[in-house]
Amino acid sequence: MKRMILLALALLLLAGCGGKEAAVSPALTVDGTTFTHESAVDEILTALGEDFTYYEAISCVYDGMDKTYDYGDVTVYTYPDGDTDQLMELYCTGGDVSAQGITIGSTKDEVVKTFGTGYTEEGSVLSYSLKATEAQNTPASLYFELEDETVTAIAITAEHREE
Secondary structure: OHHHHHHHHHHHHHHOOOOOOOOOOOEEEEOOEEEEOOOOHHHHHHHHOOOOEEEEEEOOOOOOEEEEEEOOOEEEEEEEEOOEEEEEEEEEOOOOEEEOOEEOOOEHHHHHHHHOOOOEEEOOEEEEEOOOOOOOEEOOEEEEEEEOOEEEEEEEEOOEEOO
């Protein structure tokens, strides 16, 4: 009987340690298509369509051109990697966009309830990051911009070399 009481107490203590952290996946669903930090740029551009404004600039970090595809509420930022472009960031400020049910207009409390407390907060941005595979890299992340505790933008970033 004493063992059962000790086991029950141990289970209660373990259950109360830190609560359940939600698994964070740097993924966004835009107009019904889900993209991750590992999505190919061509796949993203094909899904979003041809109605974009295009910008490019010589990359400060990589050999080649950094490119921006602006769809209005959705912006795709890329960086050059040899003969291909890699996703740097997929940034959304409106439209049909969600991250595990969190949308533009969701509250900070809803974000934390969905993704947990393992975020960093800088100014009005909550960021959930994966661990970088290389020490010199910026990790992949999912982040939320807030205004008055309300989500105004959602973005994913891919792992890339620090600038």
